[in-house]
Amino acid sequence: MGRAPCCDKATVKKGPWSPEEDAKLKAYIDENGTGGNWIALPQKIGLKRCGKSCRLRWLNYLRPNIKHGDFTEEEEHIICSLYISIGSRWSIIAAQLPGRTDNDIKNYWNTKLKKKLLGKRAPHGHSLAAADVVEAEQQLNPSAGASYDMPVPGGFEERSASKLGFGSAAGEAAGVASTVEMSSASMVGGGFGYGHVDELYDFLYSKQLAAAGAFQGGVPPLPELQCPDGGAVVGADEKFSTWMASCDHYVPTTGGQQLQLQGGNSMNLQDFVLGYDQ
DNA sequence: AAGTGGCTCAACCGCAGGCGG
DNA sequence: ACCGCCTGCGGTTGAGCCACT
Incomplete structure (x- = not known):
């Protein structure tokens, strides 16, 4: 019917x-x-x-209190962070930006931010071809595309949503609001392909610094992945992979890469990066 | 000045899920 | 439990504007 x-x-x-x-x-x-x-x-x-x-x-x-016009840097950062974390959940993202509508944010992302971000991630000195943009976007937010070759135990998006308090309609706004309030950077890294955004690298690096004391022997320094102008260095992906592999504490298992924590506990690398260790 | 291509953004479309009967 | 209606959401479209040639 x-x-x-x-x-x-x-x-x-x-x-x-x-x-x-x-x-x-x-x-x-x-x-x-x-x-x-x-x-x-x-x-x-x-x-x-x-x-x-x-x-x-x-x-x-x-509707009253609708904001039109340019987005502030802070708003851009929140949009990027949330997009990386939860994908194109425009209504949830809009809930974090008072006065902005999901349509506005969606348009802004599609017309400006996406290009800005992907352009930033383009190999140094190269512009992105159309096909590259498609591929790069999938890497940027694998949850939005079909291919995703990083192990995602339990389904990343679902777990992110759960962690962020997206379980209920009421929880969505409240959960995200409190998370963002604590630190928008702490949410970055959700779309954990191989870290194709600056924020992810920043996030990983901060995690690495924060964790250095928690791991026996610390972790190797994160290699330089960015050029001074913000573009990705040639072979950033490979460098990042090599960095991961060089960490003594990563023990490959069938369930994904595991971190060996002090005290005998271990946890999934992705869980760690996503902050499920909290 | 006219033509063309790219960009922006308001609006539409169709689907999924919630809810009440 | 099922069905149909309604709302909300995300993807897509296309008219209008603007910059460039």
Whole structure:
């Protein structure tokens, strides 16, 4: 059985909203709220619009305290960090940026941040070809793509969500908010392909510093992975892999690479990087 | 000045999940 | 337990704008 259409497409108006339509919608919602029924709302106020369209217009444009215009560096950082951690969960990311809508963030990511970030990761002195962008994006956020050759015991995304408190609708906002408040950098590294973002490297390095005392003998210094201008050095991936392999405390097992912790405990490298050791 | 290509962003589309009957 | 409706979400589209030739 087919899905019932949300509205009569023959009589519904599409395209850009006129100031009059905006005014009608805003006035009604200001006075009465949405009434919990977007489908019925346009009929009530005499708009030839689909309920979904009204909802979108309200959420993305008419709602009070909506911020438009350029994103701040801090906002960019939060978006990047969260994207790396949880992927394209725009609504969750938007919840961390008051006044920003998921649509805004999605657009900003797709048109600017993605290019900015991927461009930064391009091999030094080279620009990215179209195919490279696709591949690089998959590496940047494997959870968004099909290929992902790093072992992900238990499913990374699910575990991230669980750790971050995404289990419930209420938990989503609250959980992420508190995590970000503590340290947005602490969330970085979720999309643990082979560390294709600056933040991941930064994060790993901070982890390494923090952990140095916890490991017997410490860990080898993380190799230089970036050029002074922020571009990745040639062979950054290989260097990172070599660095991992050079750590005495990484004991390969069938379940993935394990860290040998002081006191006899061991844990999955990925869990460690993701902060499940807390 | 006109044509063209790239970029931006508002809006649409379709799917998944929640919820009530 | 099942079904249908509604909402919310993420992906995609396309009109308008802008820069470049």
